[in-house]
Amino acid sequence: MAQRLQEEWLDGKFLIAMPNMADGRFAHSVIYVCAHSSEGAMGLVLNQPSPHLSIADLLLQLSIVREAEAINLSPRLRRMNVHRGGPVETERGFVLHSDDFLIESATLPIHDGICLTATLEILRAIAEDRGPSRAMLALGYAGWAPGQLEHEIQANGWLTGPADAELIFDPDQTAKWERALWRIGVDPAMLSTDAGHA
Template identity: 45%
Template sequence: MAHSRPKSTTEGLRDHFLIAMPSLQDGYFGHTVTYICDHSDEGAMGLVINQPIDLTLEQMLRQLDLDPASDMTEQAVFRGGPVQPGQGFVLHSPEKAWNSTRKMNDGLALTTSRDILEAMATRRGPRQTLIALGYAGWGPGQLENEIAENSWLVTPASQAILFGLPPYERWNAAAQLIGIDMNLISQVAGHA
């Protein structure tokens, strides 16, 4: 009979938000919300969801020699993290699967193949999308250590925050999922 080893409190954080604590003054991760796409003994991978860059989906499609629909609405592209900043990731509603789609939960999928962008250019893509370039990565035990050092708050992810809020509201809204007002913590931390 096989025995599974007990999970630590930070194992299995896939489909959770990491919310940077105000004390995390890292130039890249300060005031970020990161959606965790993968977490195991080998490490973790996630996408920062609240740092839009100076690039729209339409501009990105044109750079990839795709001809976007003329009535395409302006959609921001996000800085997903410092690792492989040229790699694209699309978090999306799972109406359809593309060449490299991975289901995150019943209402969310992640795709990294070009075919989803081709579909989006012709308005045949998913209803809800968040496009990110690059990702955030942690080695074995690194994320667990950072959480233990109080660098991050952790909460189950919310599609309403991912797709329904402007980027500048996501940090506070994610913390409010667990009853924390980041403005109050920021003020207290500033006076410590």
Template identity: 50%
Template sequence: MQTTLTGQFLVAMPSMEDERFSETVIYMCAHGEDGAMGLVINRELPDLQFTDLMDQFELGGREDSIVMPRHVMNKTIHIGGPVETNRGFVLHSSDYHTVDSSLRINDEVSLTATVDVLRAIALGQGPQESLLAMGYCSWSAGQLEGEIKANGWLTVPATLDLIFEAEVPSRYEAALAELGINRARLSPDMGHA
């Protein structure tokens, strides 16, 4: 296994017993000896859109939504994970960065967890690409490595297209396709060589 999975995908195996993670694709935002943190990128919250967040955080009135581009107004919100589900995160292209609140994951992707990025997106001054999520996934030191060893997750190189462009319902199959496999070929049983 790599030293760090930061900037990679975790793809749930059929043997995943925790149904909160069944058939999920998680983008790893941080991974080190102290633990790991990531966001689920293939599950959306039903009936919640960007304009709802703007209203909730009082970041603009209805007149602002008229100016806001339709693709921004209709932007959906993802279920980032089961931890702190009332806390928002924006996974985005690295063309947007604030010194005090953005975490640069790699040259292409950053993470920001302040309302300033929402305001910037609404005004057309935010990142070119973005994925909004409520909640996140986390693992304590060594926990993720144990789950991978127990055949709970596959690791897959991340692609920007899969994070930001691919249709959400197809992201699980698309992540598997990055490894040249499909769901039908996955076995819930683990083997050891």
């Protein structure tokens, strides 16, 4: 089983936390896996918006816009949430976005038209309405050492499934966990919090 898992890299897939997730930071989380290899894994939590930081606040803090400009951000940009992408490097920003915007040597194409860019340049482009048509911004990321994610999956910590761009970029955070489970054919009400413990 471990050998089979190691051959199936999860780049571009969802990790969906099981109800018995031991790490409270990931309870009911949906993570988009950006990179997965024998060297470990990295992903962004999609359903934990930062409650005290708006996109306008962030752009002001980074000196990307001035206060007068922050007032006039487009409605589309104002609807964009700043997410807590995970507990690692929480001051660092990551943008998951559509592949209609690329920065040479900075944008990582992941899978099915989803890319990752972690530069101030993409935030400037988004603020000036010349960035990607779809984007999700996160501070920090979730990271796993070699073999750690595979172990957590085998221990019933996570379900995996194909990613869904609609879910990734939907600004409505309501029930993303439940929606991700339904997408892979799992009824959230049928999941036991004691899964895997006989």
